[in-house]
Amino acid sequence: MPIQKSDKKVDINQRRIINGADADVVQLYPMRHKFAWDAYNVGNANHWLPTEISMQKDIEQWKSTTVLSADERQAFETVLGFFTTADSIAANNIVLALYKHITSPECRLYLLRQGYEEAVHTHAYQYIVESLGMDQSKIFNMYREIQAIYDKDNLVLGFNEGIFDPNFKTGTFENDQKFLENIIVFSLIMEGIFFYSSFAVMFGFQRQNKLVGSAEQIQYIMRDESMHLNFGINLVNTIKEEQPELWTPEFQKKMIDLIRRAVVLEYTFAKEVFPKGIFGMNADGFKQYIEHIADRRLARIGLSAQYNSPNPFPWMSEAIDLSKEKNFFETRVTEYKTGGTLNW
Secondary structure: OOOOOOOOOOOOOHHEEOOOOOOOOOOOOOOOOHHHHHHHHHHHHHHHHHHHHOOHHHHHHHOOOOOHHHHHHHHHHHHHHHHHHHOOOOOHHHHHHHHEEEEOOHHHHHHHHHHHHHHHHHHHHHHHHHOOOOOHHOOOOOHHHHHHHHHHHHHHOOOOOOOHHOOOOOOOOHOOOOOOHHHHHHHHHHHHOOHHHHHHHHHHHHOOOOOOHHHHHHHHHHHHHHHHHHHHHHHHHHHEEEEHHHOEEEHHHHHHHHHHHHHHHHHHHHHHHHHOOEEOOOOHHHHHHHHHHHHHHHHHHHOOOOOOOOOOOOOHHHOOOOOOOOOOOOHHHHHHOOOOOOOO
């Protein structure tokens, strides 16, 4: 559809996350959703590529018959089995759904950056698998063969059906709620809960000085995913401000129920990763940990805590506490920067 010529200046009051004005072009100023612009600039400063990270020590340890136990190998493979599908699902949601319906130019700009980062993450998993000479068909097919991975992916994909329909449009109460639900599922559940058992596995390896190249890549990925989570939370809270009628008591209860379902799926997955416990962690501890971070996600969008579980892995909080305005990695991750100083 041709763009209609207009002499009118953009009215910042007409800018919306969804259902806003002038969505045909990315006209950044006047800027309304500055959180998205800030996220875009941080993402650029955090740019990285997996091939910059040496995998030599990982290769030696993976080939060794004494360094890694059978349980450690199983945990590592299962984590990669989930990771390899998760980021591609997230990328599809950005490219095929979110970008199409979001009308904020600055939010659209960050989504382009986020989509690229998801591609880098998928590249990283392939780089790890290929570097270690792992069975690629085994790793990349796990979502079809391990029920706990399939169930997590299936929950997320189940909420895509309406949004991915080519005839879907925002602008009605029902569809706007459906779109808001999609953001919550992807940001708070997929990126805010479903990644965290797997992140903990990789930090467990790092604490044992094992597979440190792989762990360093996961640190970069976790840093990106932390930004994705924060951006998604800002989207949710801004839509709540712009369209408060969507945030009904019934909708809030539905979101709480969804997050409670996700918690069960995540600690069920943990049982697959840690069938006997590993690195001082076990499925019971992970149940408590996942409940702990779920309460934090709920609080960020104004919903009540459901579990009040303390953090059983305090060492994890130093690595992934999203409330800290500081660099929290002590590896090359904190040192890597391009285009300016890396600030959190």
